[in-house]
Amino acid sequence: MSVVIQVENLAKQYRLGEVSTGTLVHDINRWWHRVRGREDPYLSITAANERETSSDQSYVWALQDVSFEVKQGEVLGIIGRNGAGKSTLLKMLSRITAPTRGEIRMNGTSSSLLEVGTGFHPDLTGRENIFLNGAILGMSKADIRSKLDAIVEFSGCARYLDTPVKRYSSGMVVRLGFAVAAHLEPDILIVDEVLAVGDAEFQKKCLGKMKDVAAHGRTVLFVSHNMASIRKLCDTGLWIHQGRLQKFGSCEDVVSDYLSSVSADQAWHTSVDQRVLSEHQKKPNLPVYITSVDLRSAGQAGVQTMDALTLRIKYRAAERFLNPGFMVSVQTESGVEIFRCSNMPIRGQSFAAVNQGVGEVRLRIPQLPLAGGRYVIDVAFARAGIEHLFRLNRVATLVVENTDVFGSGLEISQDWGMVVVPHDWELIEGDGQGNG
C-alpha cells in the first residue's frame, strides 16, 4: 500500500487575545525582520499548548513537531483531550488554515467533514440545499444529480424536499447534511466529531457509512472522543497531547495508553468550559456573575455512578437581590435533559436574598444516578423566584466512569440506559399468594 498522506514537522502558532493596535506593531516588526532576512521574532517566544496554566505570552503553539504517515485504505483515529490540537491538525489537513512550519503532502482527492450541512441557506428548499452543499463540498452538479435519489433516501426527508430548510427540525437538518456528505467519493475523507449530534439510530447509520467508505479502499482520518467507535473503526491511532504527538501506532495500543492516562488525571472528569464563562462575564448589566464552577466527587479517582457529587458555583453580585433561584440541568451530549435540580420550585428551598459581594452556591447530590459516559451541565440563575437572569449552556462536562454498581461484574455504561436506579428482583412461582 502506498503512502497517501505524509506530515512532516507540522507546527501551528496562534496569537492569543484580541486584535488591536498592538497587532499592528507586531505585524510591522515581523515584516521588518522578514525584509532583512531574519527569523520571525515572535516564533521563539511562543508558549507550549497548555490550557490549564495561564501564561503572559501572547503566542501559543497549538501544534508542534507533528510527523506521521497514512497509507492508502487506512483508517486513522485521532484522539486527545479538548484543546490538545486535534481540530487544528484537521484544519491544516483540510486546507482551511496554513501551517506555521512544516509540510503536508497528499495524494488523491480529499474531502473534509468538519461539520454537517455547511453552507445550508435557511430560505432555500431541501433540494436546493442538497445542490448547494454538494457544490461546496466539491461535487459537480451532474454528480449530485445522479446521486440525488440516493441522498434523499439516505436522509429520510423525501416528504420535505421542497420545503425551506428553516422549517426543518434540527435533527432533519443534520440528517440531510450528512446524507450529502455520505455520498462524496474522495480518496481521503477527513471527519471531525460530527457524530456527536443526532440520535443513537442516526449515529449508528453514520458509523456504518464510514465503515463502508473504508471498506472501499479509501483512507479515513477520524477525530472522536468516543473510544468505542474509534476502536470499532480504526486501524491506527494518533494521540495528541498538549500540541505534541504523544503516541502513534496500532489503534488498540494508542487508545489503551490514552485511557489509562486519562483516568490518572482527575481534572479531565470535570472540565469547565472557560469560553462559556468568559462570554458570560462579558455580558453587560447583570446583577450577578458566575466567577467559577467546580465539580467534585468523593472518590479519589474519577466520578463513578452512585458517588456523592458536589457542584460549587462561585459568584460575584453587583447588587443585592431577593429570592434567588438556582438551577442545574444535566444532559446527554446531544442535549437531552436527564434531570434538573433547582432550589425553587423543585426542591422548595428558598433563600431570602443574595447580598452584594462574592459568595458560593453549593449543590450536593448524595448519589449520582448516571451511567458511565459523558454528560454536559447547564447552570441558570433567577431572581424574585421566577425572573430569569441567565443560563450558561454546556458550562461543564461531566465524565462518569463505567461502574460495577451492583457488584455483578458488569460495568454499566450508557449502552445500558442513562440512569442507574437501585432495584431488586423477585421470582414468585405458583399463584403469587405464597410467602408474600
Place this chain on the structure above:
Amino acid sequence: MNDQNTAELASLSGRQWDLVIRPRGRWFDLQLADLWRYRDLVLMFVRRDFVAQFKQTILGPAWFVLQPLLTTLVFVVVFGEIAQLSTDGLPRVLFYLSGNVVWMYFAGVLTATANTFVSNAHLFGKVYFPRLAVPISVSVSYVLKFLLQFLFFMGFVAYFHWQGAEISFHPIIALFPVLVVLMALMSLGLGILFSAMTTKYRDLRFLLDFGVRLLMFAAPVIYPLSMIPDRWRWFLMINPMTPIIEAFRLAFLGQGTVSIGHLMYSAFFTVFVLTAGIALFNRIERSFMDTV
C-alpha cells in the same frame, strides 16, 4: 516495514504529490484549475443569491429596477429641479438613470466583495474551496443584475427617442462589452484588495462604506464632466470610474466627455488592482481563519 521503505524511496526519488501544503504560498498563484473544478459552486452561489434575496418579498425581482428608478426620481427632484444642475442637455431621467445604473454596479460589487472573508468566516472555517469563488460569484450576480437594469434603461431610451428627445447612439457603442468587462474586473479587483485588508483591521470596512458613498460625488453621476472647469477636471479623472460612466453616456445618449487615453487609464488601473488584489487575496486566504 517493507512498505515504509518503499515510501521513503519514493519520496527520495522525488515522487510527485497531488497536493503539498506549506506555510507560505507563492504570491501569485491563481489556481485556475482548482477554480474551474469548482465552477458549479460559483453558479450555485449566484443562484442562491438571487433566490434567497427575493424569498418572502411581494415585488420580488422588481426591486432590481425599482432601486435605480427611485434613486433617479430623487435625483431629478433634488439635483435637477431644485439645484438646477446641468445634464449636458440630456433628459434628466436618462442622465441620472444611466449614471445610477453604472455606479450602483460598481458600489455594489465593491462593498459586497470587500466583506468576503468577514461574512463567510463560518463557511471558510469549515470547508475548503477556492476562496475566489465567492467574490467571483458576487460579480457574476451583479453583472446579471446590471444587465437587467440596463435593459430597463434601454426601455427608457426607446421611450424618450419616440417622444423626440435629442439623443443618439455614438459609434463608441461598439466598446460596450469592453466597458462592462472593464468595470466588472475593476470593482472585483478593488473589492478583493479591500477584502484581504479588512480581515485583520476592520477599520478599513468603515472607511470603505463611507468612502464609496463620498466617491460618488467625485464621479460624474449627478453632474456631467463637461460642467467642471478645466483646472479641476484632473481631480475627477483620478477616479477610474469617470471615463466609464462618461463613455456609457456617450454611447447610448450621444453626450459625454471621454477619450481613448482616459479609457486606457481605467484599463491600466484595472490591471493593477486586479493583480494586487489577487496576490494579496491568495496570501490572506491561507491564514485568515486565525485572524478574522
